[in-house]
Amino acid sequence: MASIIDVKNELYADLSDEVRQELAEHEHVSTVSKGTCLVQHGIPQDQLIILNSGSADVSVPVGGKALCLG
Secondary structure (H helix, E strand, C coil): CCCCCCCCCHHHCCCCHHHHHHHHHHCCCCCCCCCCCCCCCCCCCCCCCCCCCCCCCCEEEECCEEEECC
């Protein structure tokens, strides 16, 4: 039997329809410009960020400068 709730990403594939519905109620889709800071060191996050496309740079503060991790 096919699910009545669309599987929007592979992380939801094995979840029940009920759990997917709950997650969908909290979902917020955004498009941001290149260079936008999504999270910042020392500031607790209250959300999960999933990139559907594009890329992200990860850096940490070291000696007053940002050190890129990859």
